[in-house]
Amino acid sequence: MSELVGPVEIVGTGLLGTSIGLACRRAGLEVLLSDSSPEHVRTASGLGAGRPRTDDDRPQLVVVAVPPDHLGTVIATALRETDAVVTDVGSVKSGPLSAVAGEPRAHRYVGSHPMAGSERSGPLAGSGSLFDGRPWAITPHTGSDPDAVELVEELVRLCGAVPVWLTPAEHDRAVARTSHVPHLLASLVAARLADGPENHLALSGQGVRDVTRVAAGDPRLYGQIVSANAEAVLALLGEVRTELDRVIDAVGSGDRTALQGMLEQGVAGTQAIPGKHGGPVRPMRSVWVSVPDHPGELARLLADAVASEVNIEDIRIDHDPGRPVGLVELVVEERRAEHLLTSLESRDWVTHR
Ligand SMILES: NC(=O)c1ccc[n+]([C@@H]2O[C@H](COP(=O)([O-])OP(=O)(O)OC[C@H]3O[C@@H](n4cnc5c(N)ncnc54)[C@H](O)[C@@H]3O)[C@@H](O)[C@H]2O)c1
Numbered sequence: 001m002s003e004l005v006g007p008v009e010i011v012g013t014g015l016l017g018t019s020i021g022l023a024c025r026r027a028g029l030e031v032l033l034s035d036s037s038p039e040h041v042r043t044a045s046g047l048g049a050g051r052p053r054t055d056d057d058r059p060q061l062v063v064v065a066v067p068p069d070h071l072g073t074v075i076a077t078a079l080r081e082t083d084a085v086v087t088d089v090g091s092v093k094s095g096p097l098s099a100v101a102g103e104p105r106a107h108r109y110v111g112s113h114p115m116a117g118s119e120r121s122g123p124l125a126g127s128g129s130l131f132d133g134r135p136w137a138i139t140p141h142t143g144s145d146p147d148a149v150e151l152v153e154e155l156v157r158l159c160g161a162v163p164v165w166l167t168p169a170e171h172d173r174a175v176a177r178t179s180h181v182p183h184l185l186a187s188l189v190a191a192r193l194a195d196g197p198e199n200h201l202a203l204s205g206q207g208v209r210d211v212t213r214v215a216a217g218d219p220r221l222y223g224q225i226v227s228a229n230a231e232a233v234l235a236l237l238g239e240v241r242t243e244l245d246r247v248i249d250a251v252g253s254g255d256r257t258a259l260q261g262m263l264e265q266g267v268a269g270t271q272a273i274p275g276k277h278g279g280p281v282r283p284m285r286s287v288w289v290s291v292p293d294h295p296g297e298l299a300r301l302l303a304d305a306v307a308s309e310v311n312i313e314d315i316r317i318d319h320d321p322g323r324p325v326g327l328v329e330l331v332v333e334e335r336r337a338e339h340l341l342t343s344l345e346s347r348d349w350v351t352h353r
């Protein structure tokens, strides 16, 4: 049984690399940082994600967190220049594997992919709690050393994530469905807003923000991700095209039954997404609270929610700078929502039922 004692080297100190560095430091491991941008290494070090790697360092585990186009080269270099186990966190797994397959050192390589991130890039977007409770795919290849797989599993658990084992090919089909096609469709919807008249855009509510958030991600990064998974993405885009034609027909002909059938499939899709911790979906409900735009009010609301002994599963803040009051959405288990509402109201919060 291999034990992760460090040092852990992180190549690529952007959003993902810095977040992993912070999580490893939190667990007391020594973390070595490198990046083609010295400025990113400086920033990540300053944030407490580790220290710059030197030539004398001997990492136990190398985590490659560079953009997809560079993964293969950087993984191969790490295998050649160290004795370490090497993993990467790239969003597509077949490409990096084919870059090292057949190499004598490939037994030390185990691919992985945390299903956590953000529409932001770079070290300043990093967070040590990014992976808490999130699925993190581990995708060993047939030649992966079992000790190397165990070490990567330890990294995943140490970062607070939940390991999910898949083959590289199955992983790529899975993320085409859960990440890459959703991203493309979010971009298509968001693009319809770019030149929208101002008085139309003034009516942007939470719905359009929910549907388009990921579309703000770096186009260069997502261009590389989607291109690297073209086959699986294309198969699903073909399905979407067929369905889009059906929607156009149903709306155009006023076929309410067909339209409703399509919307019902959408409801079924949202219900198929597992709960945050990987278990079955627990019904959730949003509790809306008005929060005055004064320093400390949000902290007071959260303290009152904690005092109500209700677990907050998610929180969103809708704050229009022109308004003196922000609207905070607390997402809680449905069965606890009424208790939270009553408890907050008894503490003089204005809720929206
Ligand atoms: N953004 C997400 O939500 C997310 C989530 C899971 C996995 N990923 C994957 O993680 C990887 C990193 O993504 P990110 O969002 O952290 O990107 P990022 O742009 O924030 O960081 C990438 C870092 O890699 C550095 N870099 C680029 N080429 C390099 C090279 N050849 N050698 C060393 N450093 C190099 C860049 O300077 C940058 O600091 C990608 O492969 C991506 O597919 C991203």
Ligand SMILES: O=C(O)C(=O)C[C@]1(C(=O)O)C=C[C@@H](O)C=C1
Binding pocket: 090, 091, 114, 115, 116, 117, 118, 119, 178, 179, 180, 214
């Ligand atoms: O939460 C987000 O912002 C993300 O887009 C994260 C997300 C995802 O689609 O779930 C994006 C790409 C990664 O490869 C993994 C995770």
